[in-house]
Amino acid sequence: MRLIHRLEGIPCLIVCPNVVRYHWEDEIKRFWKGEPPNIVQYQGSANERREISQPDVLIVNYELFRLDFEHYFSKFEYKMTLFDEAHRLKNRKAKVTKCAYKLKTKYIHLITGTPITNQFDDIWSYLRLLFPEQFGSYWKFINRYGNLANNGFGTEIIGVRQDRLPQLTKTIQQFSIRRRKKDVLPDLPDKTYQTIYVDLTPKQRKAYEEMKKFMVASLGKEEIEVPNIVSQLMRLRQITLTPKLAGFESDESSKLPALLELLQERKLAGKKTVVMSEFKQWIDILENKLNTHNISTVRITGAEDHFEQRRSQQTFQNGKADVALCTIRAAGLGIDLTASDMIIFTDIAWNDTDNKQAEDRIHRATQKGNAQIVRLFAKDTLDHVILNRTILKAITAGQILSEDIQHLEQLLSA
Structure with a gap:
């Protein structure tokens, strides 16, 4: 000014x-x-x-x-x-x-x-x-x-x-x-990071391996269609949440019970929590599941108008909701969620800028304790690959396609 x-x-x-x-x-x-x-x-x-x-x-x-x-x-x-x-x-x-x-x-x-x-x-x-x-x-x-x-x-x-x-x-x-x-802000508390790994359920693992084989086979063709590869990468990520998101019949999820346990423990301790995901459909599933377990929620996904979003933020900040369910990009700007000292990412964005901005919703001047950043990842999946790649800066599908098929297979099986 x-x-x-x-x-x-x-x-x-x-x-x-x-x-x-x-x-x-x-x-x-x-x-x-x-x-x-x-x-x-x-x-x-x-x-x-x-x-x-x-x-x-x-x-x-x-x-x-x-x-x-x-x-x-x-x-x-x-x-x-x-x-x-x-x-x-x-x-x-x-x-x-x-x-x-x-x-x-x-x-x-x-x-x-x-x-x-x-x-x-x-x-x-x-x-x-x-x-x-x-x-x-x-x-x-x-x-x-x-x-x-x-x-x-x-x-x-x-x-x-x-x-x-x-x-x-x-x-x-x-x-x-x-x-x-x-x-x-020299007195701003530190960020602390924790990664919690879960095993995919048998049906999740089966769906994941099927999609991975299909993707590798697609890369072996003479003509590679970039939109198809990007779509397949997204579906692999969705399967780590639940195969249902990627078009499979199974709605099993290894992350959901692990997340529910964390949130129930924090509610018993009187603590609020922010949960982040890239996928609005996953937020829909979480909202229904948490509400059936008597965990109250608000949501910020980008589908709400400005006034609805502000009401959700105020409800959470005033302590009237246990969990704020947010998509990473929609909640990445102009929102204060410091009623919580913990964000749980059930998945992360390819672009680390988006992840960092989402983290900063609880890492602000009004935060009293350390900002705890928890990543809930599935073992032997793209989850940890994306994390490693974000450390090396934003990785796009085009950059992945510039590598040979053998290297991509190594990434998928790492």
């Missing part, structure tokens, strides 16, 4: 995830010195949105910014623009990023805790936004700083040139301010 004051940054545009739109409005009103500016939320029907005149501060989510750019946002000029969770602009080919490139604004500020989520070239898009004349060419930037290789399909970035790394770091530092959580 002081930044907007100091630069007299009105009219100001704030582009942010939908879940934090009202948080931005609340914070502006809270910290603004003197009479607060006229703040408008960009929402409503298409006709209603077209009638919005330019206010002092306009707050919009990324989806509507992209959708309405040509007939609304491109027609105005802003003194200041803030992009919150700016890593959403890392893809130079995405329409939302191209809209940001074309926006007419005097000042741009990019706010993100995860500027690089995959490869070092993520950073180019931010530099292009801030200094288009200096960083106008993507390939000039890549050829200068990147290690490149031909993978048989084209040029692939395999890392950053070590001899140019100090120069790249210096360039980034010139245009950025980094604030680490431990620096601004």
Whole structure:
């Protein structure tokens, strides 16, 4: 807020995830010195949105910014623009990023805790936004700083040139301010990690091995269809929860009784718990199962509107629910769940950025105890493979397919 004051940054545009739109409005009103500016939320029907005149501060989510750019946002000029969770602009080919490139604004500020989520070239898009004349060419930037290789399909970035790394770091530092959580919140409790392994049930193991064999056979074909491989990887992950999610008849689950035991113990101890998964259908199953065992729940899955989500959060924070059932991405931003000191992941995302943001729902300034991160994994499955791969950065299906079949078989059987 002081930044907007100091630069007299009105009219100001704030582009942010939908879940934090009202948080931005609340914070502006809270910290603004003197009479607060006229703040408008960009929402409503298409006709209603077209009638919005330019206010002092306009707050919009990324989806509507992209959708309405040509007939609304491109027609105005802003003194200041803030992009919150700016890593959403890392893809130079995405329409939302191209809209940001074309926006007419005097000042741009990019706010993100995860500027690089995959490869070092993520950073180019931010530099292009801030200094288009200096960083106008993507390939000039890549050829200068990147290690490149031909993978048989084209040029692939395999890392950053070590001899140019100090120069790249210096360039980034010139245009950025980094604030680490431990620096601004020195009293914040630590995170502790625990992995609990369970054995798949016989029917789960049978379904898992069938799907694995089918996937390896698909990779042996001359033509590999990437969407099919991605779908099969997802089904392998779902089977570790219950084969039912992957289209099998069996609804057995080794993770469910283990999770239920943990949650019952914590309820007896008077403790609240957050449970995370990538799959909404699994959250549906957990909700029904926990409620039959007298464990009260709220849910945050992305299917709820902003007000339903806020009610769920408040219910949990006020101690009126034992468990918050959340999908990793839906609950990864703008939500405080510090009524609990434990998150249990029944599965994790391929992208470790998503996992870390989900963890931080309980790792905040209002947390009194250590933040306990528990992973509930099935032995001899993709669970531990994904964990190892997230340590090496975001791994996509395309990267897996660039490896030979033998190596993939080793990953699946590890």
